[in-house]
Amino acid sequence: MDFTEYLPGEVTDRILSYLKASELSTFSCCCVTWREISNKDNLWVHHCMKRGWMRFGLFMNILQTDSTTSPKTNISNTSPVFHMYVPEETRLSPICKWKNVFIRVHHLMKNWEKGRYSSNMILRGHREKVTALDCNGECIVSGSEDKSLRFWDSRNGSCIHKLDVHSDTITKIVWKGNCIVTGCADSSIRVIDSTNKQMLMSFQGHGGSVDHLVIIGKKIVSAATDKTVRVWSLTDRKLLHIMRGHDDDVECMCSHGNQVVTGSWDSTLILWDIDKGKFIHHYTGHHEVINCCQFDDNKIISGSADCDIRIWRKSPPECLLVLSGHEGEVYCLVFNDAVIASGSSDSTVRVWSLNGKILHVLEGHLGVVRCLYINEERLISGGDQKKIIIWDYKKGKQLYVAHRHPTLLHLMWVDDTKLITASPERPGTITVLSFW
Incomplete structure (x- = not known):
């Protein structure tokens, strides 16, 4: 029936x-x-x-x-x-x-x-080391010590455009919508239209290499080796704010909403309001340079060369937890609604609960763990010796090593279908691992 x-x-x-x-x-x-x-x-x-x-x-x-x-x-x-x-x-x-x-x-x-993927695309064209990388899913843009920007088709690996607009090493690339923003060791910032690959505007003012950039709405926030954080208007094409507070170079910067957090060689974090152009809170407690930071509405998480990870209440500022366990500098960290993951020069990736409990110590790398990516399904770590490892972070289990990755890596970009890395070697190469 x-x-x-x-x-x-x-x-x-x-x-x-x-x-x-x-x-x-x-x-x-x-x-x-x-x-x-x-x-x-x-x-x-x-x-x-x-x-x-x-x-x-x-x-x-x-x-x-x-x-x-x-x-x-x-x-x-x-x-x-x-x-x-x-x-x-x-x-x-x-x-x-x-x-x-x-x-x-x-x-x-x-x-x-x-671990079903192909690695048949190695993008060659830069004469020197690739120092910056971003992607919109279909097109890759890379910057190099050879002072050039290159645009690549991520589907077939062809170089579709080359742009020479900087006079020194390109240190940072951020791509949002049709806007590509680049930072350079010559202290300049360039804004490029991603559709026609033409430079729209240029910003000058920093007194050192522009190593960190974020785009928030119609504003660019930059941090440089001159110890300042600056806010620029894409609409009016002018400098809006110069924000001072660090006593040494800025080593990391992240954004959430209309705020940014910077970590510095002076061992402190600062939370900034980019609309008002002033710092909101100062966070002290680390003993060495802060290499990485991330934050959300309520908390800031930072990793330092003092081997510790700290969880801070955003406001009022207070260190809530110190996560100790790494035996080397903490170079990178990511977090989601369930866990925090950190990578270190001790060759391990550690997974922590949000209340500071160590859940898993993941071993498999040789040398520094430089890059991390996390989503609901997996954790991906990239480190020295050409090694990329994909983990089930909930079980603390290694799924596999992307053993066909052909080059060293120091930059990594991941989306739902592909994993892109850049090598620190000369001449510079970019590798695309396709999972689709």
């Missing part, structure tokens, strides 16, 4: 809404009628929403995102390429949008989990 013949459609839909995705797939394989009944967006959008995959159908249309990988270039059984077999002649209706999204994203997540 086919129960769907005797029940109203809305009742059948309600029953099917209680099935797991795997059960719904099995149900659809039983017969043509059940396949058609289960081929509905309202059933599959629930499973995408439950897994946090809505962005793939709303903002990044994975249905129109072709794989960047050629199957011929892959080692046997490691190809990340997605193929969906659809008979030329079929009486079945087309797969609904959100089932299609679910199937493709499930395949993508399995690629990350199982």
Whole structure:
């Protein structure tokens, strides 16, 4: 007996809404009628929403995102390429949008989990070390000690444009919307239109290398080796504020809302209000340079050469916790709603709870752990000796080493489908690992 013949459609839909995705797939394989009944967006959008995959159908249309990988270039059984077999002649209706999204994203997540990726793209063109990198998903922009900016097609690795607008090493690149902002050791800031690759404006004023940049709305915030933080207007093309407070060079900077936090060689953190152009709070407690920091509405987390990580209450300023355990400088950190992860010169990655408890010590690197990336599914660490490791940070387990990564790395950029690194070697190279 086919129960769907005797029940109203809305009742059948309600029953099917209680099935797991795997059960719904099995149900659809039983017969043509059940396949058609289960081929509905309202059933599959629930499973995408439950897994946090809505962005793939709303903002990044994975249905129109072709794989960047050629199957011929892959080692046997490691190809990340997605193929969906659809008979030329079929009486079945087309797969609904959100089932299609679910199937493709499930395949993508399995690629990350199982280590199915290609590494057939090494981008060559810079004559010196690559010192800055950013990407919008489709195009990569890189800066180098050779003073040039290069734009690369992330799908085929071709250099699509070269721009010479700086007179010294390019130290920082930030890409937001159609706006690319670059900082340079010549103390200048350049603003470039990403669509036509033309320079729109230039800012001068810093007395040292501009090593840190963020874009907040229509403002640029920069920090340089002259110990100052400056706010510039993209609309009026002028300097708005010069903010002073550090006694030494700024080593790290991050933003949240209309505020930025800077960490310095003077061992302090400062929270700044960029609208008013003044510092809000000063945070003291570290004993060495602060290499990294991140913050949200309530807390600031910092890592230092004194081997400690500190969690601060943002306002009123107070050190809430000191996370000790690393035996070397803390070079990088990331956090989400569940955990904090830190990388150190002691070759370990440590995972902490938000209340300061050590959860996992992840070993596998040789040398400094320089880069970290975290999302809901995985933690990725990049370090010396060409090593990139993908971790299940919830279980404290190494999933795999991206062993086909061909070069050393000191910069890393990650999105849902690819992992991009830049080498500190000369001449500079960029490597793209594609998981789709």
